[in-house]
Amino acid sequence: xxxxxxxxxxxxxxxxxxxxxxxxxxxxxxxxxxxxxxxxxxxxxxxxxxxxxxxxxxxxxxxxxxxxxxxxxxxxxxxxxxxxxxxxxxxxxxxxxxxxxxxxxxxxxxxxxxxxxxxxxxxxxxxxxxxxxxxxxxxxxxxxxxxxxxxxxxxxxxxxxxxxxxxxxxxxxxxxxxxxxxxxxxxxxxxxxxxxxxxxxxxxxxxxxxxxxxxxxxxxxxxxxxxxxxxxxxxxxxxxxxxxxxxxxxxxxxxxxxxxxxxxxxxxxxxxxxxxxxxxxxxxxxxxxxxxxxxxxxxxxxxxxxxxxxxxxxxxxxxxxxxxxxxxxxxxxxxxxxxxxxxxxxxxxxxxxxxxxxxxxxxxxxxxxxxxxxxxxxxxxxxxxxxxxxxxxxxxxxxxxxxxxxxxxxxxxxxxxxxxxxxxxxxxxxxxxxxxxxxxxxxxxxxxxxxxxxxxxxxxxxxxxxxxxxxxxxxxxxxxxxxxxxxxxxxxxxxxxxxxxxxxxxxxxxxxxxxxxxxxxxxxxxxxxxxxxxxxxxxxxxxxxxxxxxxxxxxxxxxxxxxxxxxxxxxxxxxxxxxxxxxxxxxxxxxxxxxxxxxxxxxxxxxxxxxxxxxxxxxxxxxxxxxxxxxxxxxxxxxxxxxxxxxxxxxxxxxxxxxxxxxxxxxxxxxxxxxxxxxxxxxxxxxxxxxxxxxxxxxxxxxxxxxxxxxxxxxxxxxxxxxxxxxxx
Amino acid sequence: xxxxxxxxxxxxxxxxxxxxxxxxxxxxxxxxxxxxxxxxxxxxxxxxxxxxxxxxxxxxxxxxxxxxxxxxxxxxxxxxxxxxxxxxxxxxxxxxxxxxxxxxxxxxxxxxxxxxxxxxxxxxxxxxxxxxxxxxxxxxxxxxxxxxxxxxxxxxxxxxxxxxxxxxxxxxxxxxxxxxxxxxxx
Numbered sequence: 001x002x003x004x005x006x007x008x009x010x011x012x013x014x015x016x017x018x019x020x021x022x023x024x025x026x027x028x029x030x031x032x033x034x035x036x037x038x039x040x041x042x043x044x045x046x047x048x049x050x051x052x053x054x055x056x057x058x059x060x061x062x063x064x065x066x067x068x069x070x071x072x073x074x075x076x077x078x079x080x081x082x083x084x085x086x087x088x089x090x091x092x093x094x095x096x097x098x099x100x101x102x103x104x105x106x107x108x109x110x111x112x113x114x115x116x117x118x119x120x121x122x123x124x125x126x127x128x129x130x131x132x133x134x135x136x137x138x139x140x141x142x143x144x145x146x147x148x149x150x151x152x153x154x155x156x157x158x159x160x161x162x163x164x165x166x167x168x169x170x171x172x173x174x175x176x177x178x179x180x181x182x183x184x185x186x187x188x189x190x191x192x193x194x195x196x197x198x199x200x201x202x203x204x205x206x207x208x209x210x211x212x213x214x215x216x217x218x219x220x221x222x223x224x225x226x227x228x229x230x231x232x233x234x235x236x237x238x239x240x241x242x243x244x245x246x247x248x249x250x251x252x253x254x255x256x257x258x259x260x261x262x263x264x265x266x267x268x269x270x271x272x273x274x275x276x277x278x279x280x281x282x283x284x285x286x287x288x289x290x291x292x293x294x295x296x297x298x299x300x301x302x303x304x305x306x307x308x309x310x311x312x313x314x315x316x317x318x319x320x321x322x323x324x325x326x327x328x329x330x331x332x333x334x335x336x337x338x339x340x341x342x343x344x345x346x347x348x349x350x351x352x353x354x355x356x357x358x359x360x361x362x363x364x365x366x367x368x369x370x371x372x373x374x375x376x377x378x379x380x381x382x383x384x385x386x387x388x389x390x391x392x393x394x395x396x397x398x399x400x401x402x403x404x405x406x407x408x409x410x411x412x413x414x415x416x417x418x419x420x421x422x423x424x425x426x427x428x429x430x431x432x433x434x435x436x437x438x439x440x441x442x443x444x445x446x447x448x449x450x451x452x453x454x455x456x457x458x459x460x461x462x463x464x465x466x467x468x469x470x471x472x473x474x475x476x477x478x479x480x481x482x483x484x485x486x487x488x489x490x491x492x493x494x495x496x497x498x499x500x501x502x503x504x505x506x507x508x509x510x511x512x513x514x515x516x517x518x519x520x521x522x523x524x525x526x527x528x529x530x531x532x533x534x535x536x537x538x539x540x541x542x543x544x545x546x547x548x549x550x551x552x553x554x555x556x557x558x559x560x561x562x563x564x565x566x567x568x569x570x571x572x573x574x575x576x577x578x579x580x581x582x583x584x585x586x587x588x589x590x591x592x593x594x595x596x597x598x599x600x601x602x603x604x605x606x607x608x609x610x611x612x613x614x615x616x617x618x619x620x621x622x623x624x625x626x627x628x629x630x631x632x633x634x635x636x637x638x639x640x641x642x643x644x645x646x647x648x649x650x651x652x653x654x655x656x657x658x659x660x661x662x663x664x665x666x667x668x669x670x671x672x673x674x675x676x677x678x679x680x681x682x683x684x685x686x687x688x689x690x691x692x693x694x695x696x697x698x699x700x701x702x703x704x705x706x707x708x709x710x711x712x713x714x715x716x717x718x719x720x721x722x723x724x725x726x727x728x729x
Numbered sequence: 730x731x732x733x734x735x736x737x738x739x740x741x742x743x744x745x746x747x748x749x750x751x752x753x754x755x756x757x758x759x760x761x762x763x764x765x766x767x768x769x770x771x772x773x774x775x776x777x778x779x780x781x782x783x784x785x786x787x788x789x790x791x792x793x794x795x796x797x798x799x800x801x802x803x804x805x806x807x808x809x810x811x812x813x814x815x816x817x818x819x820x821x822x823x824x825x826x827x828x829x830x831x832x833x834x835x836x837x838x839x840x841x842x843x844x845x846x847x848x849x850x851x852x853x854x855x856x857x858x859x860x861x862x863x864x865x866x867x868x869x870x871x872x873x874x875x876x877x878x879x880x881x882x883x884x885x886x887x888x889x890x891x892x893x894x895x896x897x898x899x900x901x902x903x904x905x906x907x908x909x910x911x912x913x914x915x
Contacts, residue, residue: 125824132824132826133826229825272824276821280787282786
C-alpha cells in the first residue's frame with residue numbers, strides 16, 4: 001500500500017525532465033538572435049545551442065526515467081531526488097543572481113546613457129561642427145570679397161606670365177584673409193601663380209601642385225565660388241574655389257586653402273568618434289543588455305550542468321550502497337540468506353552494510369537451526385500422524401464403540417461405531433462431553449461413566465440396556481481408567497461398548513431350545529400313554545362307573561389337557577427346531593391372495609389393495625407370521641386391516657386392529673417366549689414370528705401400541721437380489 | 730505534456746511566419762523589362778528608420794541587394810538561373826555634416842549634406858539590371874527573389890553566417906515577359 005502511495009507521489013518527478021526540456025526549448029527559441037543584434041551574434045547562438053542541447057539531454061533523461069520507473073530498480077527515486085535537490089540548490093541562487101545582475105546592468109545602462117551625457121555630447125558635436133562650418137563660412141566670405149575686386153582679373157589678363165606682380169598680389173591676399181596657400185589656374189587649368197605660408201608641420205608633399213578636384217571643375221563650369229573640405233595626410237583643409245571673370249570671360253580660377261589647426265581638428269575628430277561610439281552604444285543598448293544577460297545565462301547553465309553532474313556523481317556514490325542494500329533485502333525477503341553486501345567505505349553506510357552482513361549470517365544460522373528442528377518435528381508429526389491414522393482406521397473399522405474421555409469428561413475421540421451403537425442421531429449437536437448425553441435412552445451410558453468415575457475404579461464392566469423406541473439394545477459396557485488419578489499421568493477414561501443383543505438373544509434362544517427339547521423329550525413321552533390310557537379307561541370302564549357324567553368330565557379333561565400339552569410341546573419343538581427359511585421370489589399379490597382365501601370366512605378381516613411386486617422369502621414361514629399376527633388381532637374381536645406398503649428398500653406388511661391397545665409391560669415382554677396375556681396361549685407366537693422375521697434379515701415391530709394397534713413386518717428387498725443370484729447360481 | 734510541447738512549437742513557428750508576412754508587406758519590388766534586360770526597382774520601408782538612425786549617429790552602413798532569378802520548380806534544387814549582388818555604402822562625416830555615398834559596384838563616390846538622401850541611397854535601388862532575357866526560356870516560368878543584407882560598418886564584418894541568416898526578404902515577383910522580348914525559344 002505504502003509502495004503504491006510512494007509511486008503516486010513520485011509520478012510528477014517522472015514528468016519533471018520533460019517539463020524542464022520544454023522550458024529550456026522555449027528559452028532557447030526566445031534567445032534566437034534578432035537582425036539588429038549588436039555585437040557578436042556568436043553568444044546568442046551559443047546560448048541557443050546550449051539550451052537546445054540541454055533540452056535534448058533532459059528529454060532523453062525523461063525517457064530514461066520513464067523506462068526506469070517501469071523497471072523500478074531500487075535507489076532510483078532517491079537518486080533523482082538528490083540530484084533534483086542539488087540542482088535546485090544551485091539553480092535557485094543562480095537565478096536570483098541572474099535577476100539581480102540584470103537589474104544592476106539595467107541601472108548601470110541608465111546611468112551610462114544619462115541624458116546629461118547625451119546633451120553634453122550633442123553640444124560638443126555642435127561645437128566641432130560650428131568650428132568647421134565657421135572655417136568654411138570665412139572662406140566663402142573671403143572669396144566673395146576677392147570676387148568684388150575688379151582689378152585682379154584685369155591684372156591677370158594684362159600682366160605677362162612669369163612676372164612677380166601676380167604672385168605679389170596673391171601674397172597680399174594671403175596676408176589679408178589669413179589663407180595658408182593660394183593658387184591661380186588659367187583657362188587650361190595650368191598653375192600660373194602661387195603664394196603660400198610656411199606652416200608648422202607642413203610636409204614636402206604639400207608643396208606639390210594638386211590637380212583640380214571635381215568641386216573645382218564644377219565651380220569653374222558653373223561660374224560660382226565653391227568651398228570644400230579636404231582631409232590630407234598632413235591635416236585637414238578648407239579649400240575655396242573662385243572663378244575670375246573679366247567682361248564675363250573666364251580668365252582664371254583662384255584656389256585658396258586654409259589649414260585647420262591640428263589640435264582643433266584632432267579634438268573635433270575625437271568628439272566625432274566618441275559621439276559615434278556613444279550613439280552606436282545607445283542604439284544597441286538592448287543588445288548590450290542581452291550580451292550581459294546571455295553571458296550570465298551561459299555561465300548559469302554551465303554551472304548548473306556541472307552542479308548536476310557533480311550531484312549525479314555524489315548521488316550515485318551515495319545511493320549505490322543503498323541500492324545494493326535494497327536489492328540484498330529483496331533477496332533476503334525471497335529467502336536467500338547467503339547474501340553479502342560489499343562494504344565500500346568506513347562511514348555510516350559501511351557500518352550499515354557490515355551490520356546487514358552480520359544480520360544475514362545470524363539469520364542464516366537461525367534458519368538452518370529452524371530447518372533442522374522443522375525436519376525433526378516433521379518426522380515426529382509424520383510418525384504421530386501415521387499412528388493416529390492407524391488408530392483412526394482401527395477405530396473406524398472396529399465393531400465396538402469407543403469413547404476416549406479426558407479428565408473432565410470431555411470427549412476426545414468417539415468412533416462411528418459408537419455413534420451407531422448408542423443410536424446418537426447425526427442431526428443433533430455434536431457431543432463435546434459425556435455429560436451432553438442428555439437423551440433418555442443414553443442415561444445408562446452416563447450412569448455407567450458416573451459409576452466408574454465416582455467409585456474410582458480402574459475398570460468396570462456390566463451389561464446395560466438402551467431402550468430406544470420399541471427397541472431394546474443390550475450393550476456390554478467396559479470402562480478403563482487411563483493412568484492413575486493420583487499421578488500426573490492420568491489422562492482420562494476409555495469406554496468400550498459392544499452390542500450383545502443378538503448374542504443374548506441367541507443365548508436365550510439356545511437356552512429355551514434346550515429347555516424345550518428336554519421338556520418335549522421328558523413330557524411328550526408320557527403324554528401319549530396317558531392319553532391312550534385315558535381313552536382306554538373311557539372305552540372300558542364308562543359302562544361300569546356309577547357316575548358317568550363325572551367320569552366323562554374327568555376323562556375328557558385329562559384328554560383335553562394332554563392334547564393341550566401336546567400342542568404346547570409341538571410349539572416348543574417348533575421354536576427349538578425352527579428350520580432355515582427356504583427363500584424364493586414370491587409375488588406379494590399371490591401371498592396375500594392365499595391369506596384372503598384363508599380368512600374369507602371372517603367378515604371383520606379386510607385385505608386392502610393387492611400391490612404388484614415381489615418379495616423374497618420363505619412363503620410358508622412368512623404366511624405363518626402373518627397368520628400369527630392376524631390371529632392375535634382377531635382375538636380383539638375388532639375390525640382387522642391387512643395392507644402392504646412397498647418402498648424403495650423394503651416391503652412392509654401391516655396388520656392393524658382396533659383393540660384397546662397394548663400396555664407398557666406387555667410391550668416389554670411380548671416378544672419373549674412363553675409370555676402370553678391369553679389363558680390358553682403358549683406365548684410362543686410372537687417369539688416365533690420375530691425369529692422368522694429375523695431369519696429373513698427383517699424386523700418385526702410394534703408400530704403403534706395404542707389403538708389402533710399396528711404390527712409391521714418389514715422384509716428388505718436385498719433378499720430378492722440375493723435370491724435371484726442364488727437362483728442363477 | 731507532449732501535446733503542450735508540440736502546441737508551443739506550432740505557436741512559435743506560426744508567429745514567425747506571421748512576422749515574415751508582415752515584413753513582406755512593407756517592401757516594394759517592381760520589375761520591368763527594357764531592351765531585353767530585366768530591371769528591378771526595389772525599396773524597403775521597414776529599414777528606413779534604422780538606417781537613418783545609424784547614419785545620423787555617425788556609423789557607416791553597407792548594404793547588399795541580392796537579386797536571384799529562379800525557375801518555377803517545386804522539388805529541383807537547381808532553381809537558380811542568375812544571381813546579381815549590388816553593394817552600396819555610406820560613410821558619415823559628422824563634423825563637416827557630409828555623408829559620403831559610394832556605389833560599390835561602379836566605384837562612383839559623391840557627397841551629400843542631407844542625411845535623408847544618404848538614407849534613400851541605401852534603402853532604394855532603382856533600375857538595377859538583373860538579367861538578360863535572352864538567357865531565359867520562354868516555355869518556363871521564372872520569378873525574381875530579392876534579399877537585402879545590411880551591415881553596420883564599412884565591410885561585412887559579421888562573418889559568413891550573417892549571409893545565411895541575416896538577409897531581409899524583400900519578396901518574390903513573378904517575371905512576366907511581354908511577347909517578342911527576345912526570349913529564347915526551343
